[in-house]
Amino acid sequence: MMISGQIVRRGALVFVALLVGVFSVSPVEAGAPERQMTWAVHVQLTPTWFDPAETPGVATAFMVYYALHDALVKPLPGKALAPSLAESWSTSADGTSYEFVLRKGAKFHNGDPVTAEDVKFSFERYKGVAGKTLKERVAAVEILDVQRVRFRLKQPWPDFMTFFGTPATGAGWIVPKKYIEKVGDDGFKRAPVGAGPYRFVSFNPGVELVLEAFEPYWRKAPSVKRLVFLSIPDDATRLASLKRGETDVAYSIRGVLAEELRRSPGLTLKPTHIPFAVWYVFLDQWDPKSPWADKRVRVAANLAIDRQAINQAETLGFSKITGSVIPQDFEFFWRAPAYPYDPQRAKRLLAEAGYPNGFDGGEISADLVYASFAEATVNSLRAVGIRARLRPMERAAFFKEYQEKKFKQIVQSQSAAFGNAATRVEAFVAAGGLYVYGTYPDIDGLFQDQQRELDRGRREAMLHRIQQLMHDKAMFAPLMEPAFLNGYGPRVAESGLGLIVNYAYSAPYEDVTLKRP
Secondary structure (H helix, E strand, O other): OOOOHHHHHHHHHHHHHHHHHHHOOOHHHHOOHHHEEEEEEOOOOOHHHHOHHHOOOOHHHHHHHHHHOEEOEEEEOOEEEEEOOEEEEEEOOOOOEEEEEEOOOOEOOOOOEOOHHHHHHHHHOOOOOOHHHHHHHEEEEEEEEOOEEEEEEOOOOOOHHHHHHOOOOOOOEEOOHHHHHHHHHHHHHHOOOOOOOEEEEEEEOOOEEEEEEOOOOOOOOOOOOEEEEEEOOOHHHHHHHHHOOOOOEEOOOOHHHHHHHHHOOOOEEEEEOOOOEEEEEEHHHHOOOOHHHOHHHHHHHHHHOOHHHHHHHHHOOOOEEOOOOOOOOOOOOOOOOOOOOOHHHHHHHHHHOOOOOOEEEEEEEEEHHHHHHHHHHHHHHHHHOEEEEEEEEOHHHHHHHHHOOOOOOEEEEEEOOOOOHHHHHHHHOOOOOOOOOOOOHHHHHHHHHHHHOOOHHHHHHHHHHHHHHHHHOOOEEEEEEOOEEEEEOOOEEEOOOOOOOOOOOOOOHHHOEEOOO
């Protein structure tokens, strides 16, 4: 039986409404209004996102990283690769080593200085997305002195700074060696210490994260002294909290609620376009006994989806329809033909494949936040005879099962991580990727070849060919690049939304401001 959007979200609505009533703290209750800013977050917060070593390959964790932690290099307003904990870096002439000079005076929240030892430690304990690729290609991390560290590669790798210096991974985000060795990994998640603009105060799991300004932060002392993140997974409850003034920024407001936000006096709708793609993975395409092993079935599923109707209903038409899982703004993107909406042809292909009456398509596992996308897709598939069922999951649990390869049939995949075509292929397409359930030898061979290729033109041709093969094999059903629709209230002078190009959330937090009362 198909699960409707009302049923999917009803439990979350009741539960979160109770939590907001018990745990939300209005600015007036917390102290001077100008000193606190509150976010209504669309997912349940998890301690996993307190530790950059476990970066999952999606943008959500950086919502926390940009507050608690800092990186050697990271995107900042106006710069895709900006010096941060490293005040400078250089590359050897042969492209096999990268040397970073650490910023003098940079400190962790416990007062310890950020040193080259912390950099080496952070990289060696990293086990998040692309961790295997990074470890295989870095020969050694060498401490030159307390403020200089060198990454020596096994061979030239043009993508090193893309993997290390952008939110494609969390490998360049630095954590305190001495503190973690004292408290352990679990203790670090319970009471994280970072080098970012805000320090940890308290965390009520799944409900509320509270941070306070770290005045000695190297870039600037934050204007807002207290950040509160309330986990409110239900869209309607997030909007209600914004309208009542209980929160200042609300993430991910879609559909009719986005229209309501846009019409509400004092509230501002802020669409942002980020390197965010949503697509469906046919996990059983490598099982010869499954209907999904037949390319005609996978093409039929693509033709069954009314992408433009979903775009209009969910994101007011702001999203980009695409034929690829690679964002259009990524380097080395190849524009695959977008599938038209053609349910009649879909039915013919199913009949040719031996399923004139359709078949049981199994479950579509999906992040609860975007379960409404999957629900619309379930309806489209059922209309041509593919009887699929929706399995919505809270985000942290969803990505945990995804990484552990526990899903079957179909997964609604998504990523807004930074990078280029190679980083996205590494995580979701090529053998050994964090979210890869099956691969094809020709794609894997080309991926390995492009990693070794130093000529940009030849490398681009290889990555284009990989994307063409992905399309030719109908490995995926690309849905769209959703616009991220957020809103903020009348107290906000600078929300931080859109300050960093291609970044979904408020950042840098030290730049957000409230209007003077």
